[in-house]
Amino acid sequence: MSYKIYVDGQEGTTGLQILDYLSKRTDLQLLKIDSDKRKDISARKELLNDADLAFLCLPDAAAVEAVSLIDNKHTKVIDASTAHRTNRNWVYGLPELGNGQRERIAASTRVANPGCHATGFILLINPLLKMSILPKDYPVSCTSITGYSGGGRKLIAKYQHSEDSQNMGSPKPYGLKLQHKHLPEMTAVSGLDFPPVFLPVVSNYYKGMAVSIPLAADRLSRKTSVKDIQKIMSDFYADEKYVNVMPYEDDSLLEDGSYLNVEACNDTNNVDIFVFGHEEQILLVARFDNLGKGASGAAVQNMNLMLGLEESLGL
Incomplete structure (x- = not known):
């Protein structure tokens, strides 16, 4: 058919x-x-x-x-x-x-x-809320960096063809009134009591994004280590074709053992989830193609x- x-x-x-x-x-x-x-x-x-x-x-x-x-x-x-x-x-x-x-x-x-930012945010936070590890009233903050294609044809033209293109080299935070259009779905779908403090950033490359959420370990509902968080995420998405939870503390996944390549999932429908941190602080990162997943x-x-x-x- x-x-x-x-x-x-x-x-x-x-x-x-x-x-x-x-x-x-x-x-x-x-x-x-x-x-x-x-x-x-x-x-x-x-x-x-x-x-x-x-x-x-x-x-x-x-x-x-x-x-x-x-x-x-x-x-x-x-x-x-x-x-x-x-x-x-x-x-x-x-x-x-x-x-x-x-x-x-x-x-x-x-x-x-x-929405693209909401996709990364919800995939990161949903397992921890479902498992009652993250309280619904947790004061969540989130940063998301994306390529300029996320802004559509006008922003693409500004970066690629306008007289301003030579001044567009550095990353540019926007949505500084903290009222980004993805916030309603980020809050409603996740089930958080309050909207996160969300900072989107556009940068001078075409596509690829990384959404990051920092967490304080002592503010979680129960004592949970970074390794525990990684395992919870891995178990939650074990059967998902397009969500890959990366091993903890595997520096081979980073450029030069230090840098996260935000373009590594480009031209795929994949999301790579990373869990970084130490005993007191945890960082969740979702990497994917803003035009793909x-x-x-x-x-x-x-x-x-x-x-x-x-x-x-x-x-």
Whole structure:
């Protein structure tokens, strides 16, 4: 059986990446829209309703509008925007959450694809919350460094082609009002009592990211060593194809035994989880491709589940 797939917003960064994944598939029929009709509501509505599954790679308001254009019960939707990530009528598209999340995605017709920063944050913190090692009222802080492709076409152009490109060399913290758009899903999906203090950083390379969470050992719910944390993470994700928990204190995993290469998972759907630290302090790090597991790779993974296909097909 050939499934009809439509990408609404197929000329954006995520949309193009999804099309790149899907164009190699023989089990899918890609529905295309002429460039001059990209904003033609009638043309988009026809394709949205003709599709077995539609990806929405649009700004939030446009994604909400796109959903309203679907007037049948068979078109499944994966929304890559932030519009529906905390909507209880939508399923959060992170199969690795456990507790039947993979099955919920497979049974759903409406799935919200996670944000890139939120993906790393939730994968790091979820096992410790589930095991009641991290209190829900813990004052969590998080830093996430990512390549400039995470900012979409405008930021890519600024880094690659503008007169300002020569001044874009150093890492640039942003979201300094501490109200980043991923915070609602980071809080809601993790189940924390309070939003984390979250600092995103964009740097002068195309893609690849590392999300890090520091923890004070004496603030955990019970005495837990760094090695214990690594084993808990390893056991939690033991059956997950795309989450790799790295061995503790293996310097061969670092460049020159000291540096973490944030681009090492690029062009994959993988997430590498590291646990660093000592008796008093612990550092959790998730490394992945912001355009892979952080966006289009996750979307294709969710599509496979929703269509009843092998989860890793095309990835």
